Amino acid sequence: YTPPMRPYYITTPIYYVNDQPHIGHCYTTLIADVAARFQRLIRGCGTDPSRVFFLTGTDEHADKVVTSAAQHGFSPQQWADRNAQAFREAFAAMNCAYDDFIRTTEPRHKSKVPGYIERLMASGDIYKGDYTGWYDAGQEEYLTETAAKEAGYKSPITGRPLIRRTEPCYFFRLSKYQQRLLDYIDAHPEFVQPDARRSEVLGRLRPPAVLNDVPISRPVTDDPATQWGIRMPGDPAHRIYVWIDALFNYYSAVDTPERKDLWPADVHLIGKDILWFHAVIWPAMLMGMGLELPRTVYGHGWWVSEGMKMSKSLGNFIDLAKLKAYAERYSLDGLRWYLVTQGPLGGTDADFAHSKFIEVYNADLANGIGNCASRVGNMIEKYFGGAVPPRGGPGADGATQDWAARCEAAVSAATAAADTFDIAEAAKAGIRLVAEVDAYIGVTQPFRLAKAIDADPAARPRLEAILANCAEALRIAALLLSPTMPQKMADLLARWSCTPPANVPLADLARFGGPHSLKPGTRIAKGDPLFMRADPAEPAPGTGA
């Protein structure tokens, strides 16, 4: 086995800094965390950021930052500082181990963006022109033709008529890249994922569809709101449009001598709302700069709450307080498990419903890995004084299961799923192995054998082999479950005296009976159940009931 040579680089969107973090932001960053943890485990590279690099951060040059900062009596930078901290805290609360957190107001980003724009100017991709649109004077912003039409050409906020207005701005020649993008996406099925997203993008790129050039700047005036942002190189009367500024974060974060090898990114993980920017505009900008394209842009679907779209007016946002209440009652890893395995990764929307949470938590965790580990631990305690018994030779358990092959299949399934970004499947590979252990216990009935142990001399080696197999298979299951449930699995592996070294690739670490296996005599400490069973009758946490 040779560990993959290419480093793995995964990003999340950088979030608008004036919102409060909620389930959506936490979910995207959590999936990236689990993906990064899988890659670290597969490579056996510990937390070496030159091998696996996970980037998240905040998008801070939006006009609404200036507005809400003023409303709260802060400068835009102070306001951004406070709220960026809220995102860091949210991701810490979710135990997301990012390697870097980029903020677009940081000098390391701000100082590089004008240079990128100059590169696009040099390749002839930027020109100055006039932008004509529907202007909402109260909100100081333009509405797209569609949005303006939908609103009856009146401000959706103030109700006052929109003004048809023209202002000078710089454009990016997106039109020039239509055919190249189309050819590229046609030839690279893994570039836009999942497939529904890919079809969506292809549909909007294929003729008769026409790509328009995109405005990439806004004028600077006496109004302070227009002064927040990065200036156009060579023309301080214009500032770079917040979206263009934001997209560059993925490159600016690694555009340093130490991090150069990380580009191109392996995955830009995003929500489907911002697919066009990532699958069309950003790749065209990269083509213009002569840079390689990311391997995959993955657009996940939407979380809804108890069957309803989350909205401010319904007040049904699953906010950080609610997530923390779930973590408090069912453990953080219980929450992570639900979000990762039941979330909208595949593209269809997912429902955060309390009854479903309880069902999944009890089935997979309390009655699944938790119960199975207790059963095996208790039997080893009771029959062998808490020390792992010898496994014996092939067939010593008197059964036909080939555990080495089963475990290898589980490891391959998890690895393949992690590589194709099917993170929910990668997570479930471990739980399937647990179900196989349960089924094996059902068939081999070690508790019955234990009763025969004094009368029948053949019973002891069989009992030993069965429980040694169970414990070793559970060790491997725990490794496969550790990216999703790092704390609980670290706890289990520590109790079983088999905390894995960080620098061994998964294929070696998880070899059944291999050099890192549970050796006879290893102490298996009993402890509290890993996951307490949840009472379905209890009201949802965080509802004040």
Ligand code: ME8
């Ligand atoms: O769009 N379900 O930032 P943003 C799942 N700053 N995911 C959700 C969600 C939901 N209900 N709601 C939000 C921006 N998300 C820009 C991005 S990138 C260069 C600039 C997640 O704060 C999802 O990942 O509005 C979505 O893409 C992201 O939050 C939008 O975050």
